[in-house]
Amino acid sequence: MSDRIDLSGFADPWLVGYDAHGIQELITASNRPLAMLGASGTITRFDSYAASSAPVSVFAGGGRGVELVDGHDAAIARCRLLEAHYAEQTFGGPLSTAAVPLDRLDQAASLRWLRQRLELLADAARPPGHGYLAAYTRKSDQCADCGGYQATHESQRRDARGERVCLRCHAMTQRGRLASERSGEEIQSLLELAPHGQYLAALSLDGNNLGAFFEDLRTLDDTRRASGALKQVFSDAHAAASRAIGSRHVSLATGGDDIRLFLPQSLVLRYLDALIPELERTAAALAARPPFRGRFDRFGVGVGVVLADAHLPAKRLMEYAHDLEQSAKRHCRTNGPRSAIDFAVLTAGDASRIEPSLRRRGRKPLGFGETWEDALRDAAALARVPSSQRSLLFDEPADDCKEFGNQWRYQVARHAEWRAWYDATGREWRDAEAVVRDRPRAHHLDLLHFLAPDPRAAASTTAR
Ligand SMILES: [Zn+2]
Numbered sequence: 001m002s003d004r005i006d007l008s009g010f011a012d013p014w015l016v017g018y019d020a021h022g023i024q025e026l027i028t029a030s031n032r033p034l035a036m037l038g039a040s041g042t043i044t045r046f047d048s049y050a051a052s053s054a055p056v057s058v059f060a061g062g063g064r065g066v067e068l069v070d071g072h073d074a075a076i077a078r079c080r081l082l083e084a085h086y087a088e089q090t091f092g093g094p095l096s097t098a099a100v101p102l103d104r105l106d107q108a109a110s111l112r113w114l115r116q117r118l119e120l121l122a123d124a125a126r127p128p129g130h131g132y133l134a135a136y137t138r139k140s141d142q143c144a145d146c147g148g149y150q151a152t153h154e155s156q157r158r159d160a161r162g163e164r165v166c167l168r169c170h171a172m173t174q175r176g177r178l179a180s181e182r183s184g185e186e187i188q189s190l191l192e193l194a195p196h197g198q199y200l201a202a203l204s205l206d207g208n209n210l211g212a213f214f215e216d217l218r219t220l221d222d223t224r225r226a227s228g229a230l231k232q233v234f235s236d237a238h239a240a241a242s243r244a245i246g247s248r249h250v251s252l253a254t255g256g257d258d259i260r261l262f263l264p265q266s267l268v269l270r271y272l273d274a275l276i277p278e279l280e281r282t283a284a285a286l287a288a289r290p291p292f293r294g295r296f297d298r299f300g301v302g303v304g305v306v307l308a309d310a311h312l313p314a315k316r317l318m319e320y321a322h323d324l325e326q327s328a329k330r331h332c333r334t335n336g337p338r339s340a341i342d343f344a345v346l347t348a349g350d351a352s353r354i355e356p357s358l359r360r361r362g363r364k365p366l367g368f369g370e371t372w373e374d375a376l377r378d379a380a381a382l383a384r385v386p387s388s389q390r391s392l393l394f395d396e397p398a399d400d401c402k403e404f405g406n407q408w409r410y411q412v413a414r415h416a417e418w419r420a421w422y423d424a425t426g427r428e429w430r431d432a433e434a435v436v437r438d439r440p441r442a443h444h445l446d447l448l449h450f451l452a453p454d455p456r457a458a459a460s461t462t463a464r
Pocket of ligand 1: 143144145146147148149165166167168169170
């Protein structure tokens with residue numbers, strides 16, 4: 001793709017934009033990694049179809065795109081074609097499209113108008129499956145994979161003989177299998193990512209302030225350059241981090257400027273340790289060049305991570321990870337770190353209700369860099385305190401609770417391990433107030449799960 005967009009051949013240039021809805025739901029509809037791979041590949045293929053069939057493509061990726069078309073009628077026809085093609089490829093997936101005339105002298109105003117029209121349409125998008133997938137009428141006809149639609153095909157999984165799945169799950173599994181055969185990569189089941197009773201990690205990551213960044217761009221050329229460069233930043237950083245964990249993940253990549261994946265709990269830190277510096281490094285290199293100059297040097301990301309039993313629905317885990325990512329991004333906006341992480345650990349008792357309200361009282365997301373590293377250091381020191389003594393910390397009583405304060409001081413006075421924790425983390429246990437105020441918190445307990453190879457062995461003795 002050339003860097004400059006040539007408008008000279010257009011008598012009446014129109015911008016056409018598209019925006020796919022419910023991509024996350026589509027990808028995680030089935031719990032099967034093969035079907036997830038098939039679904040994310042479907043989005044990537046649709047973007048390349050759009051980019052290669054448009055008269056001029058400004059950008060296309062992650063189920064979003066902007067193109068240039070000559071004339072009003074051609075623009076409307078293009079919208080209908082994109083909608084139909086997307087619906088066919090995703091079995092009724094909703095795609096919003098909009099068209100606006102391009103003001104050659106004020107391209108930013110036209111881009112803004114297009115964005116506003118697409119935003120308005122997003123709320124009115126029809127439900128997925130419309131016209132392609134029938135609702136099941138009897139429980140026995142329910143798709144065994146997604147549970148959403150009428151089953152019409154035999155399941156192809158070896159461990160599910162006799163089960164039946166809907167048209168979409170059937171097709172996505174086939175596409176995923178073809179993709180994995182082509183890449184020569186063996187796709188693991190989510191259960192294989194979490195052997196020996198370990199947790200599965202769902203990770204969701206997105207760049208901060210990218211919306212505002214794109215709104216600031218003045219021309220189609222800048223928009224094309226920026227979107228191409230951003231995609232590259234994310235895919236390069238992910239590729240480097242993926243190598244660091246030996247590709248042990250199921251990635252729901254759609255070629256956009258975000259990252260979603262499932263990986264073993266024991267590899268989360270290694271993945272993030274490789275990813276975040278690489279993202280910040282490549283973004284800083286970009287910041288030296290237009291159109292990024294002066295606006296991209298503090299680029300950062302919000303990350304959400306959920307650790308949970310691998311038998312829980314993948315869709316719910318990813319939704320929760322996404323909620324936590326949003327919370328981390330809010331933290332960056334209001335408190336100022338470049339990048340931040342918010343995380344949760346769902347233990348057996350929480351499994352039936354995956355709700356953001358489960359997050360422990362008063363817990364804030366952690367900024368990457370110092371605060372995150374401090375918290376990991378504090379958690380590592382906590383690992384040396386016998387697990388039977390940690391149970392007092394789970395309920396997060398208020399700091400001014402007298403009864404708890406007394407109980408806590410007694411614990412610390414009685415056990416050398418606790419005093420060692422205060423010493424190791426540079427905290428003061430001799431001061432009656434500081435010992436309560438600066439005690440280990442529930443998030444340190446949660447962070448233990450990121451550190452230990454098999455924390456359940458350690459946690460199982462702890463009453464919760
Ligand atoms: Zn299905």
